[in-house]
Amino acid sequence: MRKQLAIVAVIGLSLGLISWGFKGHRAVATIAEKHLTSNTANVVKAYLKGETITNVSTWADENRDKATSSWHYLNLPLGLNHDQFLDAVSKQGNDNVYSAILKVEAMLKDNTSTPVQKNEALKYLIHLVGDAHQPMHVSRKEDKGGNTIQLQFDGKGTNLHALWDSRLIEHEGLSEADIVKQYDWANDAQIKKWQADSPMEWLWESYQISTELYADVKSGQTIDEAYYKKYIKTIHLRIDQAGVRLAGELNKLFNEVTAPKIDVTAMFVNKATKDIVSVTPLNAIGKAVGNVVSTTGKVFSVKDIGSMVLVNLGAAYPNQLLTVVLKGDAKQMASQIEGKTISVEGTVIDYKGKPEIVITEANKISIKE
Template sequence: MKFNKTLFLTFCMSFMISQAFAWGQIGHYLIGYMASIQMKNSSRKKVEKVLFPMSIGRSGIWMDEIKSDRSYDYVNSWHYLTSKDGEYDPEIQEKGGNAYEAINTLKAELKAGNLSPKEEGEKLKMLIHLVEDIHQPLHVGTGEDRGGNDIKLEFFWQQSNLHAVWDSGMIDRWDMSYTEIGNELMRRVNSDLINQYRNSTINDWLKEAVALRPMIYKLPESKKLSYNYGYENREIVEERLIAASIRLAQILDEIYS
């Protein structure tokens, strides 16, 4: 009986932790995997050396894992930001920082260099994670529902919330590995698409996220989501993953070329 209780508690903790991971582990692995394919060989080797023994894909979940370490509490608000209409307003952000400021700061620090191996490794893992995070549309929040976390609903007959559905719920339902999904999505990546996404700024990323809100928040009165919601939004999820991978590859190439 004691053994079963332990297993139950372990399962509950694992479930709660998984709900806190932006994009979920598969999503982060996937974006990093696709970015590594698109990067220049020279810059990829440099990035892999800094991150070793982690892969680029694996490093994307490190910033979620350190949530259990209180010494990193200062980065808790870096995972998201608030935008009312697609613009960045510093007056309505968390005092501890946000994804917009953190991405710009980390890029500048990594480009400047003069960091210890530990500092460079941690800042690089944070940058990778945050670029991935900000492409999950609900990480650009309205400031009213904690990025959809307060919208409780059922997803395939399980209690969940809107944020968790977009972080991992829909991707997990595909029942594919990150390499299987990545190889499928990479078939769509061509020079025109790369140029489209690279010719943008982080301010454009915010506008993209806000433009998707009508579809994301198009919920039935019952708040019970299943096949139809996943079908209607699959293209959006895939597009956001592709965009994140292209832009992450671009940023890492800029820093390490």
């Protein structure tokens, strides 16, 4: 997920809207993992090259591909009934969250798709099912999904989109584990009902909610505790529905599929240093202590402490998956990488139980476009 507030406002407008925030997307994925069949879980693990659904759940935002930026949302005018909604969505073409879900599911079903294509399609599907359930992702074009509707909440400026992206969830104050425990309440009958619904119906539900949300605020309004209490249950519902339905889609796709054998780690030789470098997923970096690796992740925080700059990847401190320590010439990169997805190369060390990579040369960091 993007940084909140300023970063959401800038990146969100240029590359498409972002949903649920880091905690929300991970909650959707973790709930989904609980509802997978064992065979589906094995197939998913193989296509994700050993990574978990939870750890790739924000990849589609971090990837920042302009060609797929419109895949994250659906723009529609207010006031449509169900039939008008179906007609409007069907006429929108191939660059919205509905068509994107159908597109990546088709790729996952296609036996001619390569492992690389299936890996990317699966990461998109995991993320986009979450997007489809965030009400402000099925909303109006003229206010960019609520991004231009300015509000105040918890004594800080925000907007309607960011409020639903993460601010209400953050206000609740739960850990990721507690979010999953409290949000995933559906019984067997409810799960069966939700998983029988089509992606079009998920979006219709979001559209109905966003219509209510537009009517319930005015630009400049201060959001109070009553608003939070009124709508936090809606957030619980939508995240639980997204997780349960994601599991349903994955089970339909993979329950009868034989898990492929795919190498988890690729290797290459750095010609400049002659080092053998392992391409290691960020979530597995803690197991690579002592190895020279290349890894990729989103920068969540950058802190200059004078002699060095601390860069946290995967999550903000203290939940980061990796800390990159910039020293010497590498410190010049600090101002360029905040909030971006970067690749780094170096030796993984252990610092007080946390993995770190110390970088002194700027060419060991590359910003992903």
